[in-house]
Amino acid sequence: MEPFDPRSIINGGMLKQFAGQTVGIMVRVESVAGTTLMASSTDNHKLRINLPEELGAAEGAWVEVIGVPHGADSIRAKEVIEFGGENIDFDKDGYNGMTHVLNNVKSFYRSG
Secondary structure: OOOOOOOEEOHHHHHHHHHHOOEEEEEEEEEEEEEEEEEEEEOOOOOEEEOOOOOOOOOEEEOOOOOOOOOEEEEEEEEEEEEEEOOOOOHHHEEEEEEEEHHHOHHHHHHO
């Protein structure tokens, strides 16, 4: 994956809308078994993520998944970025607000 691979930043409720496109999504780890990650999104959708390789993230940790959604609850990950374990105080409401602005107010975002 290229360092600046274009992607849309989304939450769980937007997965179907971006099927087949590269996205970035923050999720909280519920469990990891081999290359399958079960997680919940910032808007509390339960997701199944197929990982490119095994992941050592702890239950409760926040990670960013960069990949391609397939349906309403599945993502094929290209990359996973860990954010320091389960003790991160992540602002879910702020993230959900940001995804709404980025994906619904395009002219504001483009004019910077």
